[in-house]
Amino acid sequence: MIQGGAAPVNATRFRAAHAGDWERLDRLVTRVEKKSIRALDEDDLLALPLLYRSALSSLSLARATSLDRALVTYLEQLCTRAYFQLYGPPASPARAIGHFFLRGWPEAAQGLWRETLAAFALLLAGIFAGYLIVRSDPAWFYAIMPDSLAGGRDPTASFSKLFDSLYAPKQEMLATFATALFTNNAQVAIFSFALGFAFAVPTALLLVYNGLSLGALWAVFVAKGLGFGFMGWIAIHGTTELFAISLAGGAGFRIGTAIAFPGRMSRADAAVAAGRQAAVVMAGAVVMLAIAGLLEGIGRQTILGDAQRYAIGGAMLVGWLMYFYLPRRSGDALAA
Incomplete structure (x- = not known):
């Protein structure tokens, strides 16, 4: 005292x-x-x-x-x-949301850049594998692509049918179509994330399989001389969608590798630590999929020019890359 x-x-x-x-x-x-x-x-x-x-x-x-x-x-x-x-x-909801978009999400995504790149590489490998397999033997298309997703766009489809699927305006029920596509894409991303807990092996297989499906469909259009138009049709939403799925896959990889190689931590503690960052990335990926769903269900069906489609897809890709990976000053955000 x-x-x-x-x-x-x-x-x-x-x-x-x-x-x-x-x-x-x-x-x-x-x-x-x-x-x-x-x-x-x-x-x-x-x-x-x-x-x-x-x-x-x-x-x-x-x-x-x-x-x-x-x-x-x-x-x-x-x-x-x-x-x-x-x-x-706690911070107000508006402030918390602002912080999520200005700092939380992009910083979490930056921390997973290696895993995101690996997920994208698997998607890309699947795309080229699916394309080469179906180009060498169109019969493989039916083993890779379910009829419900192909929608009649298969090796037996005529040029005019495939051409109309790319360029004929479809104004009816676009919102419903966008919702259905968003739901499907969100399921792919969520499974890629969730399956990471199984040491990330199912995540890798799912990414490759989804790439195979896209590559198989691409081969069908290339065979009819519509490959360039098909890629533009995909690009308007695909740059956002594939980026989101790659982020979700990267989040799954982060959790899976943390469980497989926990270091000095227990596997449970390693999973929890990795899950915090991965969950932030996954929440943002769902936002990206919502944007992709709108572009896919509405923009892609109303914007019919190849140049405009490529321009929109390219602009979205550049925008996402800048948003996630441009360096930020420590004060460039809302305080939370």
């Missing part, structure tokens, strides 16, 4: 003993206030509540021993700020 006659000396010692912890708590709270709790690494997250309780103890001792008022005021303000960051009301 600090004795009354030696208060100034003991106050100096008291500051020297605890100032380092107070300053670290101040830095952490300031960082959270300016950015968000995501700005802290794992060590800082673990230290924050401990530093807060230590500051509370210092404040209690400072009050009980009548240390100088400036120190008591400083500790009161520091503890109040820390309390609101730890236990205060």
Whole structure:
């Protein structure tokens, strides 16, 4: 205990003993206030509540021993700020959504760039494999592509039927069509993510299979001299859709590899740690699939020129790449 006659000396010692912890708590709270709790690494997250309780103890001792008022005021303000960051009301829904789109989602996607690239490579390999298989033997088309998805666009289809499927305007029930396509694509992405828990092997197989289906369909159109038009028909929505599925697959890979190779953590803890980041990416992928569904069900059926389709698809791809991977300054976001 600090004795009354030696208060100034003991106050100096008291500051020297605890100032380092107070300053670290101040830095952490300031960082959270300016950015968000995501700005802290794992060590800082673990230290924050401990530093807060230590500051509370210092404040209690400072009050009980009548240390100088400036120190008591400083500790009161520091503890109040820390309390609101730890236990205060959450950010408003609008602020939370803004932070998700401005920082949370793109930063999580950046952290999965290797896994996303691997997922895209598997999709691409499946596309080229499906194309080459069906071009060499069209009978393979029926083993790869279910009739319900082919919709009559198979090796027996005539040029005029395939041409009309690309360029004939279809205005009726476009919204319903878009919803159905979105549901199908969302299922593919969700399964790619969810199956990551099985060491990511089913995720890889699903990505390859979906690539095979697209490649097989591409081969059908190429055989009738409509390959360029088919790719434009796909491009208007496909750059967004395939990007979303690659992100979902990458999220599944992150979870699967964390379970397969947990390092010093238990498999359960490794899965939870990987799942936090992967879940953010998956939530954003669903948003991308909704956009792809609108482009697929409405834009693709009303925009009939190849040049316009390629332009829209290319612009969407460039936009997504810039959104996810352009460097961001630390202050370029809503504080949350």
